[in-house]
Amino acid sequence: MSKLDELMARGTALLGSDYAILCGAMSWVSERHLVSAISNAGGFGVIACGAMTPELLDAEIAATKVLATRNFGVNLITMHPQLFDLIAVCAKHGVTHVVLAGGVPPKGSLEAIKASGAKVICFAPTLALAKKLVRSGVDALVIEGMEAGGHIGPVATSVLAQEILPSLADEVPIFVAGGIGRGEAIAAYLEMGASGVQLGTRFVCATESIAHPAFKKAFIRAAARDAIASVQIDARLPVIPVRALRNAGTEAFTDKQREVANKLDAGDIDMNAAQLEIEHYWAGALRRAVIDGDVENGSLMAGQSVGMVTQEESVSDIVAALVQQAEAALRARG
Numbered sequence: 001m002s003k004l005d006e007l008m009a010r011g012t013a014l015l016g017s018d019y020a021i022l023c024g025a026m027s028w029v030s031e032r033h034l035v036s037a038i039s040n041a042g043g044f045g046v047i048a049c050g051a052m053t054p055e056l057l058d059a060e061i062a063a064t065k066v067l068a069t070r071n072f073g074v075n076l077i078t079m080h081p082q083l084f085d086l087i088a089v090c091a092k093h094g095v096t097h098v099v100l101a102g103g104v105p106p107k108g109s110l111e112a113i114k115a116s117g118a119k120v121i122c123f124a125p126t127l128a129l130a131k132k133l134v135r136s137g138v139d140a141l142v143i144e145g146m147e148a149g150g151h152i153g154p155v156a157t158s159v160l161a162q163e164i165l166p167s168l169a170d171e172v173p174i175f176v177a178g179g180i181g182r183g184e185a186i187a188a189y190l191e192m193g194a195s196g197v198q199l200g201t202r203f204v205c206a207t208e209s210i211a212h213p214a215f216k217k218a219f220i221r222a223a224a225r226d227a228i229a230s231v232q233i234d235a236r237l238p239v240i241p242v243r244a245l246r247n248a249g250t251e252a253f254t255d256k257q258r259e260v261a262n263k264l265d266a267g268d269i270d271m272n273a274a275q276l277e278i279e280h281y282w283a284g285a286l287r288r289a290v291i292d293g294d295v296e297n298g299s300l301m302a303g304q305s306v307g308m309v310t311q312e313e314s315v316s317d318i319v320a321a322l323v324q325q326a327e328a329a330l331r332a333r334g
């Protein structure tokens, strides 16, 4: 067994994959083709349910099962109004792993997933919440730093890893996400106690990814500093920052916040509706860029590791490069 296999052993045992490398769910991008390609290449693909209805998720899982020869997971957002119906769809298909994103899992959701026989993986934004999730019986955690693409927390990956791995890495497998573009970083987090890693940005330009050619081109051109976090213009609005490549859509989001804040002031909507409107805005803007290729006005969600995306290449080549870099780094350290 290689050193890398040894360090990833708990992660691969949990996932049933060759490598403890998850491709994090990315709305519109992580559908049947990318997900099956990642799992078939020995990593672990995760379908992004996002705002899908139970019927759409049902169809996506069925189609992925046709293409995938290995396990894959489904990412569900905790605030989805039909969360329990979505869990039932996963159970019907015998989905082996459910990833819960977007906040504290609602009462009964962990139990419902576990009752189906699936493993539950949750995002943990702080040590206190991570401990609580472990006590609640989650099978694994993802800790994601603010270098990541998409919705982000306020803390850097390197700090989260230092805060959470020493306390909890012995209790459950922990996957580190955010800002990982090369295998040397994978080796470093594994040596700190992680059981694996989750990458998103690095896989967007895979040949198997259905992202529009213009979306991929924007990634290939971009440098780390182009992937900026959105700015909150009104302290009252519960806006979760989003990291994306700077474009005209970046300014449009400022206008959108103003529009929602005005509606809030006028009493036309309450705070929940305001947050939902913001989230719908993101889902629509991301679709416009990923599917329609409108890279000016759509949202180009990307992490800082985008600077390490330099060409379109197959998923198996990306996974092989990451593994080779991680193995070389570990060998060099003796």
Ligand SMILES: Cc1cc2nc3c(=O)[nH]c(=O)nc-3n(C[C@H](O)[C@H](O)[C@H](O)COP(=O)(O)O)c2cc1C
Binding pocket: 023, 024, 025, 026, 027, 029, 048, 050, 075, 101, 102, 144, 147, 148, 149, 150, 151, 177, 178, 179, 180, 198, 199, 200, 201, 202, 300, 301, 302, 303, 304, 305
């Ligand atoms: C375009 C894009 C869309 C994303 N959509 C989601 C999502 O729908 N749900 C989710 O939990 N995470 C989402 N993420 C986060 C990824 O799953 C992953 O955790 C993140 O990309 C890891 O950081 P990295 O981008 O630095 O590799 C998204 C990321 C990107 C780049």
